[in-house]
Amino acid sequence: MKKVSLKDIAERLNVSKTTVSFVLNGKAKENHISEAMTQKILHYAKEVGYMPNQLAKGLRTGETKILGVMVEDISDPFFSSITRTIEEQAYQKGYKIVYCSTENDPVKTKELLEVYKSRQVDGFIIAPPPGVEQEVQSLLDSGLPLVLFDRYFPNIPTANVVVDNLASAHRAAQHLVFNNYRQIAFITLDSEQNQMQERLTGYMKAMDENEQKHHIRKIPFDMPYSQVVQTIEAYLGQHPFIDAVLFSTSYLADGGLEAIKNLNLRIPHDMGVVVFDDEKLFRLFTPSITAVAQPIKEIASTAVDLLLNQITSGQKQLVNKTTILPATLLERDSSVAALAKP
DNA sequence: CAATGCCCAACACTTCATAT
DNA sequence: ATATGAAGTGTTGGGCATTG
Numbered sequence: 001m002k003k004v005s006l007k008d009i010a011e012r013l014n015v016s017k018t019t020v021s022f023v024l025n026g027k028a029k030e031n032h033i034s035e036a037m038t039q040k041i042l043h044y045a046k047e048v049g050y051m052p053n054q055l056a057k058g059l060r061t062g063e064t065k066i067l068g069v070m071v072e073d074i075s076d077p078f079f080s081s082i083t084r085t086i087e088e089q090a091y092q093k094g095y096k097i098v099y100c101s102t103e104n105d106p107v108k109t110k111e112l113l114e115v116y117k118s119r120q121v122d123g124f125i126i127a128p129p130p131g132v133e134q135e136v137q138s139l140l141d142s143g144l145p146l147v148l149f150d151r152y153f154p155n156i157p158t159a160n161v162v163v164d165n166l167a168s169a170h171r172a173a174q175h176l177v178f179n180n181y182r183q184i185a186f187i188t189l190d191s192e193q194n195q196m197q198e199r200l201t202g203y204m205k206a207m208d209e210n211e212q213k214h215h216i217r218k219i220p221f222d223m224p225y226s227q228v229v230q231t232i233e234a235y236l237g238q239h240p241f242i243d244a245v246l247f248s249t250s251y252l253a254d255g256g257l258e259a260i261k262n263l264n265l266r267i268p269h270d271m272g273v274v275v276f277d278d279e280k281l282f283r284l285f286t287p288s289i290t291a292v293a294q295p296i297k298e299i300a301s302t303a304v305d306l307l308l309n310q311i312t313s314g315q316k317q318l319v320n321k322t323t324i325l326p327a328t329l330l331e332r333d334s335s336v337a338a339l340a341k342p
Numbered sequence: 343c344a345a346t347g348c349c350c351a352a353c354a355c356t357t358c359a360t361a362t
Numbered sequence: 363a364t365a366t367g368a369a370g371t372g373t374t375g376g377g378c379a380t381t382g
Contacts, residue, residue, distance in 0.1 A: 005372060016348040021374060032346045056372030059353050
């Protein structure tokens, strides 16, 4: 069937485009269109399967009803579940999303921001990589609705949604101490981003409070997986006194768990393990893996709410605000004292 | 004067015709 | 040959016209 435009309907029924538009947008009543005419138009539109031309609509309204979502890596379970929930929430409010993976690369991110802008997305939800402060600021300056999540730039006044990284990492480390681990390593990404810095600070604080030594291994962000395994394996091999590891992301934990297996270390007896970010299967592992679970649904719905507020109000009253949500420490078998010290 | 109906301009950009 | 400008794309919202 051929595409039918609003104009086609108008011509066919011998009415103006305006009348058709009123009726199809449910504004017949307030614009004094007769019930008979309303029904006639509705019926015909249904008969021919009329679908509004979104391009034309956007041309007129300046809106696309599309939100641009940028995550670090859509194949990472944390980001994919967040994105999935954002999609759901946005859909309920009549918005669709487009997403992409920044790979934490500022150059790629800048390009993608340009693409989103030129495509007239109505707003942005971004987990920004380092080095895009200028671009984020310019989005703000052009008055484009914007929410950052997972990490943000403390010196740029944006709306942000994050978890309490410092307190959560602190609690995770503290939990290992309570369970009689004495040489606790923190394996993290070599990253200046504020969420990683806070997790690091939380770990160090817990170590200091308990007069334990810091054992910190930073892994380059772009290191391929197999090399991550090797690196962690080498690190743990060279530091045999380490009896527990806190991983700052689940990606590193994947490699770390493989390294621990390669070294024939038993969890939790030889090595306690806690991971920042829960993964779906962690609870089914033997032993099950203790994890810091971020409130995925809440992060996503808060981000969408904040963004839609900006879009619909056109105001920026809520813009400079960081929403800090609590994460949950899921205490499982990989870090349990009774099992750890027979 | 209420009830009904719709014209017109604007949106941002491309294409095609006309003028220089 | 190049520049200018008018027309066209589908939709919307404000204001205006007609009818009884």
